[in-house]
Amino acid sequence: MEGKGTSFVLHVTLLCLTIYFGSHAQILDGPKDLTVLTGSNASFLCTVARDWASITWTVNNLFVVSISPTAGSMSDTDIIVRNSTNQVNLAFTSEITILSVDRTRSGKVQCSLLFYGFQEATLTVQVNGSLEITNGSITIRPNIPVYLSCRFLNWFPVPEITWRINETTANQLSYTTDYVYGNDQMVNGASLLNITAEYKTTVTCLAKIETLVSPQSTSVDVTVSDNISGSLDQTTIIIIAVCVSVGCLLIIIIIVVTVVCCSKKKKRDTSYQSDAWKVSSIKSDYLQTSQNGRAGENNLSYTPEPSSRISYANSDNSVIFAVAPMRHTLEQAPEYRRPATNPTTVRHITHV
Numbered sequence: 083m084e085g086k087g088t089s090f091v092l093h094v095t096l097l098c099l100t101i102y103f104g105s106h107a108q109i110l111d112g113p114k115d116l117t118v119l120t121g122s123n124a125s126f127l128c129t130v131a132r133d134w135a136s137i138t139w140t141v142n143n144l145f146v147v148s149i150s151p152t153a154g155s156m157s158d159t160d161i162i163v164r165n166s167t168n169q170v171n172l173a174f175t176s177e178i179t180i181l182s183v184d185r186t187r188s189g190k191v192q193c194s195l196l197f198y199g200f201q202e203a204t205l206t207v208q209v210n211g212s213l214e215i216t217n218g219s220i221t222i223r224p225n226i227p228v229y230l231s232c233r234f235l236n237w238f239p240v241p242e243i244t245w246r247i248n249e250t251t252a253n254q255l256s257y258t259t260d261y262v263y264g265n266d267q268m269v270n271g272a273s274l275l276n277i278t279a280e281y282k283t284t285v286t287c288l289a290k291i292e293t294l295v296s297p298q299s300t301s302v303d304v305t306v307s308d309n310i311s312g313s314l315d316q317t318t319i320i321i322i323a324v325c326v327s328v329g330c331l332l333i334i335i336i337i338v339v340t341v342v343c344c345s346k347k348k349k350r351d352t353s354y355q356s357d358a359w360k361v362s363s364i365k366s367d368y369l370q371t372s373q374n375g376r377a378g379e380n381n382l383s384y385t386p387e388p389s390s391r392i393s394y395a396n397s398d399n400s401v402i403f404a405v406a407p408m409r410h411t412l413e414q415a416p417e418y419r420r421p422a423t424n425p426t427t428v429r430h431i432t433h434v
């Protein structure tokens with residue numbers, strides 16, 4: 083009977099040991115938190131004790147791969163799975179590498195062991211955005227403070243902005259930095275540096291995030307001059323612009339007024355001219371019929387050239403009339419419509 087009892091205890095112990103060792107599957111070492119820059123590869127390890135049944139990886143709650151001791155099944159082509167087995171304790175290590183990560187990969191990476199729970203890590207993807215001193219290389223007046231603006235777009239997380247003036251780090255009190263989160267959770271902002279310079283100076287704006295080995299930077303040259311010829315003062319530009327536009331307007335008005343006046347004048351002139359032509363043709367008819375001995379009166383025929391202010395001379399060189407100021411002649415022009423059979427009428431009219 084004793085032997086039977088001993089063998090039972092041994093059996094139970096053996097069974098327990100078998101269960102304990104045989105199925106003591108567990109995650110010995112789970113994935114670790116990782117922060118990387120976009121475009122990098124992100125690798126996670128998960129080491130399990132021997133006698134495991136199945137390892138499942140998820141990234142942001144999305145199934146990536148399931149691995150059994152005999153095979154693996156992939157669902158994501160941007161992820162590489164590798165494995166290694168420790169030859170001493172037979173621990174199995176599965177590694178996933180997410181290739182060229184972007185912001186959408188940020189989140190939880192989970193290694194689950196079937197029936198035995200999971201371990202997870204956080205993947206943080208940082209973004210190296212753009213950086214620019216928007217003023218460009220400028221010329222400023224000596225010893226007058228100006229502001230230079232350094233714009234940063236599409237960063238994650240908020241970059242630490244610093245300034246360098248001639249290779250010397252600028253005083254923190256000389257600049258202020260503001261930023262906002264965009265819809266895509268990216269950070270956009272600008273830093274304003276208050277700078278006074280006496281001589282030509284190189285100004286550098288730097289943006290640092292954890293994953294950038296060296297900060298991203300951008301520089302401009304600030305030239306100092308009493309004469310700022312190339313870049314005019316803004317008020318000067320405004321004044322010049324206003325003067326030029328007012329001048330242009332005046333010129334246009336003058337041109338329009340001149341054109342209108344001229345065309346009106348021309349209209350009157352042509353009507354006057356046609357009237358006058360009538361007169362002169364009638365007159366020449368008259369003269370032709372009464373030519374003998376009355377040639378002297380020929381000079382009385384009014385030459386209706388309105389622009390001529392020449393005096394018309396009689397054959398005996400005595401001035402008979404001078405063309406009066408245009409207005410008067412024009413006002414009286416209709417008088418010419420009457421058939422000027424009597425030259426005295428003409429004389430009377432032109433003697434204004």
Ligand SMILES: *[C@@H]1O[C@H](CO)[C@@H](O)[C@H](O)[C@H]1NC(C)=O
Binds near residue numbers: 121122123181182
């Ligand atoms: C990411 O891994 C792939 C495949 O191993 C390799 O070709 C590529 O150069 C790696 N990229 C970086 C940024 O290390």
Ligand SMILES: *[C@@H]1O[C@H](CO)[C@@H](O)[C@H](O)[C@H]1NC(C)=O
Binds near residue numbers: 150153154164165166
């Ligand atoms: C481990 O990797 C080797 C070589 O890449 C492969 O042949 C084997 O199937 C992998 N084992 C598992 C369980 O994925």
Ligand SMILES: *[C@@H]1O[C@H](CO)[C@@H](O)[C@H](O)[C@H]1NC(C)=O
Binds near residue numbers: 119210211294295298
């Ligand atoms: C960060 O972005 C800048 C500007 O696009 C680029 O010049 C630099 O190489 C980038 N750095 C890394 C580490 O990708």
Ligand SMILES: *[C@@H]1O[C@H](CO)[C@@H](O)[C@H](O)[C@H]1NC(C)=O
Binds near residue numbers: 220
């Ligand atoms: C530089 O640009 C910023 C923003 O565009 C502006 O506020 C600042 O006045 C500019 N500085 C100079 C010297 O033009």
Ligand SMILES: *[C@@H]1O[C@H](CO)[C@@H](O)[C@H](O)[C@H]1NC(C)=O
Binds near residue numbers: 227276277278
């Ligand atoms: C800018 O700097 C000058 C000289 O360093 C200082 O007098 C001025 O108050 C500063 N302006 C602001 C807004 O801090």
Ligand SMILES: *[C@@H]1O[C@H](CO)[C@@H](O)[C@H](O)[C@H]1NC(C)=O
Binds near residue numbers: 279281282284
């Ligand atoms: C920057 O360096 C130049 C010469 O390299 C020097 O003339 C200038 O004074 C320096 N500017 C400042 C603000 O120290």
Ligand SMILES: *[C@@H]1O[C@H](CO)[C@@H](O)[C@H](O)[C@H]1NC(C)=O
Binds near residue numbers: 307308309
């Ligand atoms: C500034 O302008 C004056 C007159 O136009 C000129 O004589 C002088 O050389 C200029 N100075 C500089 C530094 O350009």
